[in-house]
Amino acid sequence: MANTPYPESYYAASANAVPPRPALQDDIETDVCVIGAGYTGLSSALFLLENGFKVTVLEAAKVGFGASGRNGGQIVNSYSRDIDVIERTVGPKQAQLLGQMAFEGGRIIRERVARYNIQCDLKDGGVFAAMTAKQMGHLESQKRLWERFGHTQLELMDQRRIREVVACDQYVGGMLDMSGGHIHPLNLTLGEAAAVESLGGTIYEQSPAVRIVRGANPVVHTPQGKVRARFIIVAGNAYLGNLVPELAAKSMPCGTQVITTEPLGEELAKTLLPQDYCVEDCNYLLDYYRLSGDKRLIFGGGVVYGARDPANIEAIIRPKMLKAFPQLKDVKIDYAWTGNFLLTLSRLPQVGRLGDNIYYSQGCSGHGVTYTHLAGKVLAEALRGQAERFDAFADLPHYPFPGGQMLRTPFAALGAWYYGLRDKFGY
Ligand SMILES: Cc1cc2nc3c(=O)[nH]c(=O)nc-3n(C[C@H](O)[C@H](O)[C@H](O)COP(=O)(O)OP(=O)(O)OC[C@H]3O[C@@H](n4cnc5c(N)ncnc54)[C@H](O)[C@@H]3O)c2cc1C
Helix, strand or coil: CCCCCCCCCHHHHCCCCCCCCCCCCCEEEEEEEEECCCHHHHHHHHHHHHCCCCEEEECCCCCCCCHHHCCCCEECCCCCCCHHHHHHHHCHHHHHHHHHHCCHHHHHHHHHHHHCCCCCCCEEEEEEEECCHHHHHHHHHHHHHHHHCCCCCEEEECHHHHHHHCCCCCCCEEEEEEEEEECCHHHHHHHHHHHHHHCCCEEECCCCCCEEECCCCCEEEECCEEEEEEEEEECCHHHCCCCCHHHHCCCEEEEEEEEEECCCCHHHHHHHCCCCCEEEECCCCCEEEEECCCCCEEEEEEEEECCCCCCCHHHHHHHHHHHHCHHHCCCCEEEEEEEEEEECCCCCCEEEEECCCEEEEECCCCCCHHHHHHHHHHHHHHHCCCCHHHHHHHCCCCCCCCCHHHHHHHHHHHHHHHHHHHHHCCC
């Protein structure tokens, strides 16, 4: 059977040691079968185990193989579309509930790291950097909006102040969120997987779910085994393929690329990001970066619609890095990789039930580190019969991409090109 390894990322090279996990080779029974061992799957498993469910996780490759083990590591609050957009789309009542949850994911991560002693280089502080006066205006409204929902750890920064936290001349100002921050994303998933096992959960690796037989007693088939469960949670996100055709129609896998420099040394690292905050700019096609625990610069950006892997990632991302930090022109790139996130047309998460025992959450469209942790809690609440918060997400409307599966990629790329141009000319 295929043995799918991690991509050759900095995270895989610096991952904490973990025991090997077997592939499923039996017929077993469980309360909940979770498909996918990324943040969504592992967070669901943890909340369910803490509430007395028996849980089995099936992972097609390895724990954290997907976006959760490859991302920029930035803990960003709220959703890919903010609460004001939700308010305009679905009305104030649902927006109120979703707004109250918008800052919970970051708290869940910190609780998990503390309770299970997860070694993942957790650092506090995230910066949203404005490239234009218009973007600065958006940040001012965002601060007012987030404060309306009880978030108090925000500071607006003018051009002088942002230069104290980021040695980059591109920004006119920004906003610092001290409840944002960053982590080694793969080590967070590995720690969460160990926590799942410490509570009696079972994780099978190299065990893709290849078929779901639906019904009152659903069964998930893998190449060499099957799991009978009372409930199934589908958490395969951009790597799920067509296992659940209803979900594939309203979402699209997209690639984004990350590079990592050689270690910069304490001194140079400190000149770039003196407080070790992470940074993302406010463009539609945004750049994001931060320092690693061993003081490399981890820099990501760009989107490939349809998730084709670009041939030369360094050629795409290094110029973006040098635009922000020309002083790194002689620094070597040690790692470059790509990962897929799942885009929905509204850029809001796609959450719901199929029948009364298959649950799913996916498609958080780029900002998923915090949301996926919240999703696990909300899914677990729904399985325990408290579905009010789950339903607030499940009621968000979703539509197929224009052009269907054939033309959705060029149409989305066209849309992004348009927004990219607007960013470039400061509209
Ligand atoms: C390069 C990159 C950078 C990013 N940077 C950030 C960032 O800095 N901050 C932020 O908030 N968000 C970021 N994101 C988004 C964030 O990483 C994701 O939203 C989040 O990790 C999604 O988690 P998930 O568990 O839903 O999916 P994934 O982590 O993709 O996990 C899905 C898992 O399911 C498995 N799977 C799929 N199909 C099956 C099957 N049939 N059977 C069994 N297993 C299956 C996969 O192998 C995979 O391990 C980034 C994404 C990428 C790709």
